Amino acid sequence: MNAVDHSTTDLNSSTDTILEIRNASVTFDMDRGQSRVLDNVNMDIEREEILGVVGESGSGKSMFASALLDAVVDPGVLTGEITYYPERGQPIDLLDLSPKELKKVRWEEISMVFQGAMSSWNPTLSIKGHFEETLDAHNANFSEGMDRARELLADLYMDPERVLNSYPHELSGGMKQRALIALSMVLEPQVLVMDEPTAALDLLMQRSILKLLREVQEKYEVAMVFITHDLPLVAELAERIAVMYAFEFVEVSTIDDIIRNAAHPYTRALLNATPNLDVHVDEMRPIEGSSPDPVHTPEGCSYHPRCPLADDECVSEDPGYHAVTAGHDVACFHWEQSREAIPYTLPFQDDSTEANQ
Amino acid sequence: MANTNYFIERTIQAFLTLICVFALTFALLRLMPGGPMAYLQARLSQSNQDMSQEQINNMVELYSSVHPSKPIHIAFFDYTTSLLTGDFGRSIWYNQDVIDILAKAMPWTIFVSAVSLFGTFTIGITLGAVMAYGEGSRFDIGSSTVAIIVTSVPFYVVAVLLLWILGYNTGIFPTGGRVNSSIDPGMNLAFIGSVLYHGALPISALVIAGFGARALSMRGNSIQILGNDYLRVARLRGLSERRIALRYVGRNAILPMYTSIMIAIGSLFGGSIILEEIFLYPGLGYYVFQSLGARDYPLLMGGFLFITIATILGIYIADLTYGLIDPRAGGDDREAF
Numbered sequence: 222m223n224a225v226d227h228s229t230t231d232l233n234s235s236t237d238t239i240l241e242i243r244n245a246s247v248t249f250d251m252d253r254g255q256s257r258v259l260d261n262v263n264m265d266i267e268r269e270e271i272l273g274v275v276g277e278s279g280s281g282k283s284m285f286a287s288a289l290l291d292a293v294v295d296p297g298v299l300t301g302e303i304t305y306y307p308e309r310g311q312p313i314d315l316l317d318l319s320p321k322e323l324k325k326v327r328w329e330e331i332s333m334v335f336q337g338a339m340s341s342w343n344p345t346l347s348i349k350g351h352f353e354e355t356l357d358a359h360n361a362n363f364s365e366g367m368d369r370a371r372e373l374l375a376d377l378y379m380d381p382e383r384v385l386n387s388y389p390h391e392l393s394g395g396m397k398q399r400a401l402i403a404l405s406m407v408l409e410p411q412v413l414v415m416d417e418p419t420a421a422l423d424l425l426m427q428r429s430i431l432k433l434l435r436e437v438q439e440k441y442e443v444a445m446v447f448i449t450h451d452l453p454l455v456a457e458l459a460e461r462i463a464v465m466y467a468f469e470f471v472e473v474s475t476i477d478d479i480i481r482n483a484a485h486p487y488t489r490a491l492l493n494a495t496p497n498l499d500v501h502v503d504e505m506r507p508i509e510g511s512s513p514d515p516v517h518t519p520e521g522c523s524y525h526p527r528c529p530l531a532d533d534e535c536v537s538e539d540p541g542y543h544a545v546t547a548g549h550d551v552a553c554f555h556w557e558q559s560r561e562a563i564p565y566t567l568p569f570q571d572d573s574t575e576a577n578q
Numbered sequence: 579m580a581n582t583n584y585f586i587e588r589t590i591q592a593f594l595t596l597i598c599v600f601a602l603t604f605a606l607l608r609l610m611p612g613g614p615m616a617y618l619q620a621r622l623s624q625s626n627q628d629m630s631q632e633q634i635n636n637m638v639e640l641y642s643s644v645h646p647s648k649p650i651h652i653a654f655f656d657y658t659t660s661l662l663t664g665d666f667g668r669s670i671w672y673n674q675d676v677i678d679i680l681a682k683a684m685p686w687t688i689f690v691s692a693v694s695l696f697g698t699f700t701i702g703i704t705l706g707a708v709m710a711y712g713e714g715s716r717f718d719i720g721s722s723t724v725a726i727i728v729t730s731v732p733f734y735v736v737a738v739l740l741l742w743i744l745g746y747n748t749g750i751f752p753t754g755g756r757v758n759s760s761i762d763p764g765m766n767l768a769f770i771g772s773v774l775y776h777g778a779l780p781i782s783a784l785v786i787a788g789f790g791a792r793a794l795s796m797r798g799n800s801i802q803i804l805g806n807d808y809l810r811v812a813r814l815r816g817l818s819e820r821r822i823a824l825r826y827v828g829r830n831a832i833l834p835m836y837t838s839i840m841i842a843i844g845s846l847f848g849g850s851i852i853l854e855e856i857f858l859y860p861g862l863g864y865y866v867f868q869s870l871g872a873r874d875y876p877l878l879m880g881g882f883l884f885i886t887i888a889t890i891l892g893i894y895i896a897d898l899t900y901g902l903i904d905p906r907a908g909g910d911d912r913e914a915f
Contacts, residue, residue, distance in 0.1 A: 292814055324816040333814060340807040343826055345833065345905060354825075358816040388905040404815075 238306055239444050240266040240289065240331070240412055245301035247284045247293050249515075256515040258297070259284040260468040266412065266444055271435075273459030273476070274448045275491070279512055281468035282448045283336070286416040289446065290327050291315045305330060308411070329359055332410035336417045338398035342389035348400055349385040352407055359408055366407060373403035376440065377433050395426040399433065406441060414446045419454065431458045453495055456480060461548075464488045467513045467523035474549035484545045484556035486528045489563040504566065522553070530555040530562050585898065592894045599886045603879055604657050617873055618670070641668045641876050666883070667876030671869065676880035679865055684884065686756050687854070687861035690777055691846040694784035699839060702789040703832060706796025707823070710831075713801055722797070725790035733787035733849060737856045740779050740786075751779050754858030780857045784846070792835070799831035833904050840896030844889025 247259035259281045266272055276282045284293065293299045303315040305326065313326065327333075335341045342351065356366035371381035377399040384392065384400055392400065398418060405413060415434075419427040435458060438445055449455050455462065462479045464472045464487065472485040483489045490508045510527035513519055522540050525531035534554055542550040553559065618641060622634045629637075648656070660667075666676035705725070709718045728736075745753040757763070758772040803809070804827060812822050850863030858864070866881035868874070901907050 290814060292810075294810070328815050335807060335811055337807050341811045343808050343812070343830070345829055346825065347905070354817055354821065355815045358818065358821075390906050 237268045238265045239268045241302070241304040241306070242266075242288070243302040243304070245285075245288050245299065245303060247281075247288060247297050247299050249297050251516065254516045257518060258468055258515050259288060259299075260518065261301070262288075262469055264463065264470065264473075266446060268411070269438075269442050269444055270461060271438060271445045271447060271459045273455035273462045274446060274465055275450065275452050275455060275462060276465030277450060277491075277512055279515075280465045282450070282465055283416050284468070285465065286333065286414050286446070286448050289412070289414050290331050290333055291318070291323060292327070292333070305412075325359070328355065328405070328410065329408045330410055331412040331414065332405040332408070334398075334402055334405045334413065334415040334418045336420055338401045338418070339394060339421060341401055342397060344389055347386065347388050348392070351404055352385070355404065355407060361408060369409070370403060370407050373406050373437075374400065376437055377403055395422055395430070398422060398426075398430060402430075402434070402437070406437070406443070409441070410443060412444045412446065414448070416448045417450070418447070419449070419451075427454060428457075434458060452491060464491070467518055468515065469523070469552070471524065471553070472549075472551045474545070474551075478546065478549045482545070482549075483565075484549070484551040484559055485524075485553050486530055486555070486559045486563055487524050489559055489565055490527075493563070493565040524553075530558055588894065588897050592890050595890050596887065599883070599890075600658060600661065601654070603882060604654055617875070621670075641670060661883075666880040669869070669874050669877040671872040671874040671877065676877050679877060680862060680880050680884055683860060683862045683865050686859065687847065687850050687863060689773070690780050690784070690853075690859070690861060691843065691850065693777065694781045694788070695839070695842060695846060697781065697785040698788040698842075699792055699835075701785065702792025703796045703828075703835075705789065706793040706798075707800050707828065707831070709793065709797040710800030710804060710827075711823075713797075713804075718797075721793065725793045727790070728786060729790035729794065731787060733783050734852050734856060736787045737780065737783035737853055740783050741856060744779060752776055756859050756861070776859070780853050780859055783853065783857075784849070795835060795838075796831060799834055800827055803827050803830045836900060836903065837893075837896050840892045841889075843892035844885070847885045847888045 242262060242264045245259055245262045246257060249256040249258065262281075262285060264272075274282055274285060284297075287293045288299050288303065291299060291303065299316065301316070305313045305315060307313065307330065315323065315326065318326065342348070346354075352367065352370045353363075356363055370385070374381040374384050379396060379399060384396065389397060398421075402413075402415075402418070418434075419430055422430065431454070434445065434447075437443070447455055447459055452462075456476055456479075459476055462474060462476055463470045464479070464485065466487045472479070472483065472488050474482075474484075479488065480492070483492060487508075490506070493506045494508055496505065508527060513523055513526075519526055519536075521537050522528070522531070522535040525535040528535065530553075532555075538554075540552050540554045542552050543554075543556055545551055545556060555562075618638045619634055622637050623629060626634070664677055666680070668674070669676050669679055672679060705721060709721050712718050740751075741753060744751045752775065756773070756776050757769065758776070761769050761772050763769055809822065809826055812826055817826075847862065850861055851866050852863070853859070854861045854864035855867040862881055862884055865877060866885075869877035869881065
């Protein structure tokens with residue numbers, strides 16, 4: 222597995238793109254003005270890659286996830302272009318589809334695992350019932366579908382019959398989460414979007430789910446978008462990382478580059494703020510200030526109020542993307558200075574090297 | 579198996595409750611100052627001047643299954659054994675066996691209660707679900723207001739209003755009785771029509787006064803369910819709105835109301851005392867009310883026990899069947915991992 226092979230030279234060119242997001246914005250009209258919770262986002266997701274999306278709470282991660290399925294909740298309005306490239310046939314723009322066509326793309330082509338596995342199940346329906354109704358709703362072959370469900374559950378190290386015959390309350394949190402991953406894969410989607418899939422689980426379960434996800438990804442050759450606030454966690458899984466701040470991506474790169482060579486002041490600060498047993502607590506630095514208000518996102522670079530490198534240019538102009546190396550893009554005017562201005566010690570050094578060999 | 583244990587436990591509980599009510603009923607019968615025993619004795623000695631005290635006591639025993647001169651524990655035993663053999667005593671006013679009067683009246687009360695219960699919940703649940711789907715709409719606000727108003731009005735006020743407007747003033751509906759006595763009873767159209775015609779007002783009174791509360795609780799439950807993540811997941815999985823409404827929202831919102839439906843059976847029987855008196859509808863409640871006025875204690879006691887048994891039975895069935903409709907309450911025989 223070589224992460225660099227999957228990376229693109231530039232955000233706007235593609236090698237084998239499966240999902241192409243262009244100028245995607247999500248807005249909510251509120252009494253005090255328009256709230257923009259996803260701001261002109263561009264991203265290419267490659268076939269069979271694992272993309273990690275990292276950002277703090279309220280940075281627009283979940284909105285990005287919802288946008289990938291055109292599933293932004295009302296009254297949010299999604300604009301832009303989200304193009305899905307099937308293996309065969311014409312590219313599909315998700316935002317142009319009729320509700321019926323959209324229903325077909327969701328779960329069959331692009332599927333999703335939600336934040337709260339605990340509350341993603343109907344409490345009065347058996348796990349089997351959930352699989353069956355999903356197959357039924359998509360007119361899928363029933364016995365083939367249930368066989369696949371059993372295989373998926375077994376791949377996720379569970380006893381298929383026992384799980385299928387259970388009700389949600391009879392499963393532990395980790396089992397519910399794994400069963401939910403199986404449910405999202407039952408129609409053989411090409412893209413799996415996961416929004417904080419390990420948030421409510423203990424550390425050991427988080428690690429084992431990551432391991433399972435990697436196995437499942439290799440076996441079923443699915444592209445994964447893994448959304449989390451936990452950078453060290455996703456570093457063990459993803460090949461490419463996109464860092465989100467203030468409703469847009471500020472830095473996109475391979476996992477190695479992000480960890481060893483982060484260019485954006487925010488990414489560097491985020492790495493500095495990551496708890497780590499090897500680093501003394503005095504060396505850990507929280508990021509000063511607070512995340513921006515979606516109604517009044519700062520002009521220019523949205524990070525400038527919190528950035529030590531900010532100057533007049535940052536206040537007045539949007540930085541746009543600068544290529545650090547091929548496949549490493551950063552939205553910062555001063556990325557060359559950031560290395561000296563914001564030093565950080567490598568967290569989880571051993572883990573990351575091991576994870577990317 | 580744990581389920582069997584639960585069943586046995588619950589059955590014993592139901593019987594204990596029943597025995598407690600018997601005992602309380604009996605104690606009331608026996609200990610009320612100027613109570614039914616004394617009243618019976620006084621009446622009999624008044625109307626039959628030449629009867630001896632012993633003869634009067636025997637007569638009292640015939641009516642109430644209790645001999646006045648026996649000590650309380652013996653008397654309780656006598657009373658219980660005669661109840662268990664189906665002997666509820668003899669009505670003083672009607673001069674018939676209590677069990678005969680009640681057995682004839684019971685089906686009519688069950689008919690009115692069952693139809694009104696069904697109507698109340700059907701209208702309440704449907705309206706509540708529609709209100710929840712259109713939360714905050716004008717329909718929702720309007721319906722909520724109406725529901726709150728009708729819930730605040732007691733059913734007997736609705737009953738009197740209906741009777742006054744549709745019975746006495748316009749004569750559209752009859753003002754009393756349970757069926758036109760000139761029609762032969764049986765499964766013929768005329769008889770069933772007459773039964774429905776006579777039952778329409780009492781049933782409407784209960785439904786009008788009752789559906790509001792059900793609609794409001796259904797609305798609340800549904801709104802809570804609609805906010806759940808699993809609904810969003812269900813929509814993304816492409817399930818039809820119909821399935822989501824029935825299997826996801828409907829079922830999960832109705833479940834908490836199930837027990838209250840069963841308990842409502844008991845309160846309906848209790849409420850029939852006032853309702854059937856207003857509509858002069860000779861059901862269980864009508865006779866209980868009549869016996870109260872006529873100091874017909876054996877009949878009163880019998881009616882009271884019938885209502886108690888119906889209530890206990892309703893809750894008992896609700897308890898035993900809840901596990902069948904809600905997997906989370908299925909007892910502990912299922913394995914959890």
